[in-house]
Amino acid sequence: xxxxxxxxxxxxxxxxxxxxxxxxxxxxxxxxxxxxxxxxxxxxxxxxxxxxxxxxxxxxxxxxxxxxxxxxxxxxxxxxxxxxxxxxxxxxxxxxxxxxxxxxxxxxxxxxxxxxxxxxxxxxxxxxxxxxxxxxxxxxxxxxxxxxxxxxxxxxxxxxxxxxxxxxxxxxxxxxxxxxxxxxxxxxxxxxxxxxxxxxxxxxxxxxxxxxxxxxxxxxxxxxxxxxxxxxxxxxxxxxxxxxxxxxxxxxxxxxxxxxxxxxxxxxxxxxxxxxxxxxxxxxxxxxxxxxxxxxxxxxxxxxxxxxxxxxxxxxxxxxxxxxxxxxxxxxxxxxxxxxxxxxxxxx
Numbered sequence: 001x002x003x004x005x006x007x008x009x010x011x012x013x014x015x016x017x018x019x020x021x022x023x024x025x026x027x028x029x030x031x032x033x034x035x036x037x038x039x040x041x042x043x044x045x046x047x048x049x050x051x052x053x054x055x056x057x058x059x060x061x062x063x064x065x066x067x068x069x070x071x072x073x074x075x076x077x078x079x080x081x082x083x084x085x086x087x088x089x090x091x092x093x094x095x096x097x098x099x100x101x102x103x104x105x106x107x108x109x110x111x112x113x114x115x116x117x118x119x120x121x122x123x124x125x126x127x128x129x130x131x132x133x134x135x136x137x138x139x140x141x142x143x144x145x146x147x148x149x150x151x152x153x154x155x156x157x158x159x160x161x162x163x164x165x166x167x168x169x170x171x172x173x174x175x176x177x178x179x180x181x182x183x184x185x186x187x188x189x190x191x192x193x194x195x196x197x198x199x200x201x202x203x204x205x206x207x208x209x210x211x212x213x214x215x216x217x218x219x220x221x222x223x224x225x226x227x228x229x230x231x232x233x234x235x236x237x238x239x240x241x242x243x244x245x246x247x248x249x250x251x252x253x254x255x256x257x258x259x260x261x262x263x264x265x266x267x268x269x270x271x272x273x274x275x276x277x278x279x280x281x282x283x284x285x286x287x288x289x290x291x292x293x294x295x296x297x298x299x300x301x302x303x304x305x306x307x308x309x310x311x312x313x314x315x316x317x318x319x320x321x322x323x324x325x326x327x328x329x330x331x332x333x334x335x336x337x338x339x340x341x342x343x344x345x346x347x348x
Contacts, residue, residue, distance in 0.1 A: 013153050013154055014063075014151060014152065014153050015151070015152045015153075016059075016149055016150070016151050016152075017149065017150045017152070018148070018149055018150075019143065019147055019148060019149065019150060021146075021147050021148055022146075022147070022148030022149050025051075025055075025146075025148050026055075026148075028051070029048070029051045029052065029055075032044060032047055032048045032051060033048050036048050054146065055148070057145070058145060058146050058148055058149060059149070059151075061144055061145045062142050062143075062144050062145070062149065062151040063151065064095075064098055064100070065100045065101050065102065065103060065142040065144045065151075066100070066103065066140050066141070066142050066151060066152075066153055067095070067100075068093070068094040068095045069091055069092070069093060069094070069100060069103065069113070069140055069155075070091070070092040070094050071089060071090070071091055071092075071105065071138060071140065071155045071157065072089070072090040072092070073087060073088070073089055073090075073135055073138075073157050073159050074087075074088040074089075074090070075087060075088075075135075075159070075161055078164060078292070078295075079127065079161060079162070079163050079164065080163065080164045080165070080166060080167050081127055081128060081129055081130045081163050081164065081165055081166040082126065082127075082128055082166045083126065083166070083167070084124050084125065084126045085124075085125055085126070086122040086123070086124065086125070087122065087123050087124075087125040087135075088120055088121070088122050089105060089106070089108060089120065089121055089122075089123060089138075090118055090119070090120040091103065091105065091110060091113060091118065091119055091120075092113075092116075092117070092118040093113040093114065093115055093116060093117050093118075094116075095115050095116075096115055096116070097115055098115065099112055099113060099114050099115060099117075100112070100113040100142070100144075101113075101142070101144040101145070102142050102143050102144040103140065103141070103142050103144075104140075104141050104142065105138055105139065105140050105141070105155070106123060106138055106139070107123065108121045108123055127161070127163045129163065130163050130164060130165045130166070130253075130256070130298070130299045131162070131163060131299055131300060132160060132161070132162055132163075132300075133160075133161045133162075133163055134158070134159065134160050134161070135157045135158075135159035135160075135161060136156055136157060136158055136159070137154050137155070137156055137157075138154070138155045138157055139152050139153075139154060139155070140152065140153050140154075140155050141153075162296065162299055162300075163299060164260065164295040164296070164298070164299050165256045165257050165259075165260035165295070165298050165299060166257045166260070167257075167260060167261050167264050168257055168258065168261040169261075170258075170261045170262060170265050171265070172265070172269065175262065175265070175322075175324070175343065176322075199212055199215050199223045199224065199225060199226065199342060200223065200224060200226055200319075200342070201221060201222065201223060201224070201339060202221075202222035202223065202224045203224075206224050210224050210225045211223065211224050211225075212224065212225050221339075226320070234269070234270070234271045234272065234322075235271065235272045235273065235284065235317065235320060235321035235322065236266050236271050236272075236273040236274075236321050236322045236323075236324065237273065237274050237275075237276065237284075237317070237318050237321045237322070237323045237324065238259055238262055238263055238266075238273065238274070238275050238276070238324050238326070239275075239276045239277075239308075239323070239324065239325045239326065239334065239341070240255055240256065240259045240275075240276070240277050240298075240301070240326045241277075241278065241308060241325070241326070241327060241332045241333065241334040241335075242255075242277050242278050242279075242301060242302070242303055242304050243278055243303070243304060243305075243306070243307055243308065243332055243333055243334075244303040244304055244305050245303070245329045245331055245332060251328040251329070251347045251348065252303060252328050254328065254347045255326050255327070255328040255345075255347045256298050256301055258326055258345055258347065259275070259298060259326050260295060260298050262324060262326075263275055263291065263294050263295075263298075264291065264295075267286070267287070267288070267290070267291040270286060271286065272284050272285065272286045273285075273286065273290075273321075274317065274318075274321070275294045275297065275298075276308070276312055277297070277301060277304075277308075278304040278306045278307065278308045279297075279301075279304055279306065280297060281312060282294045282297055284317050284321075307333050308333065308334060310337070313337075313340055322342050322343075323340065323341040323342050323343070324341060324342065324343045324344075324345065325337075325338065325340075325341040325343070325344045325345070326344075326345045326347070327344060327345070327346050327347065328346075328347040
């Protein structure tokens with residue numbers, strides 16, 4: 001690292017770093033000072049005084065440029081992990097008389113701010129993890145007036161941000177696809193003229209005409225078709241068993257990402273859905289606000305010592321919906337109840 005890059009001084013929420021040009025200027029000033037001492041020439045002393053005064057003037061003017069600058073940060077309503085978003089920064093010159101010059105913050109540069117003027121700029125930003133984050137300290141700096149020094153001060157924004165889980169690319173075919181589920185999930189039943197929504201285990205009293213023989217042969221138990229009676233009646237339940245286990249943290253985070261991606265897809269497709277974890281049941285409902293509530297829950301979800309109550313699966317909505325279970329360990333309690341679900345997603 002070059003010598004001048006190491007020369008940094010801190011004092012009362014200010015830091016001063018010497019630029020390459022400033023380092024050269026200081027070397028020249030020192031040379032003039034040595035020449036003045038050796039020769040005793042008054043003209044050289046005059047030049048030395050001028051060069052030193054420029055350093056003092058630089059400090060005064062740079063302080064005026066970053067003084068009384070207010071910074072406001074504006075964030076979008078929804079922020080997802082590992083997805084870039086635009087952070088809007090607004091700089092306001094609170095001074096009544098003096099303008100500010102060559103002000104910069106986080107790579108954004110402003111040539112001039114007149115007294116009372118405000119200027120906004122957007123910058124790309126990204127959070128790598130879900131949960132609460134704090135936008136606290138931002139560095140406001142200036143090279144005004146000569147570019148010899150970079151004077152900076154810390155701006156404390158104290159802005160708390162909730163970051164939703166990362167959304168992965170998932171399609172309807174991934175959920176109702178052919179690899180783990182039968183084709184009937186997404187096909188129309190020609191005789192009845194309605195869509196087959198899902199499969200479930202045969203119960204006494206069910207119409208045997210609707211037994212799915214392919215699924216029965218594959219699973220070695222009688223499986224019966226469930227039909228969707230209305231086009232707008234699409235319903236789904238997403239269950240994440242977050243009971244505490246000794247498992248890799250990455251698998252738990254991946255389970256949350258998959259769950260968030262699935263409910264995001266259902267919301268965009270206007271499904272009525274519910275989200276069930278060991279701590280809470282979100283829904284059933286549909287719409288943007290319902291999705292926000294579910295995403296907020298997943299953003300803050302942690303492993304729980306509580307075991308999920310099986311009574312949740314006795315509800316009419318659960319029984320009549322397409323049921324998805326997300327597991328990140330084979331030792332979780334719900335791993336023994338896989339037969340209750342139409343689709344099981346295992347995170348390795």
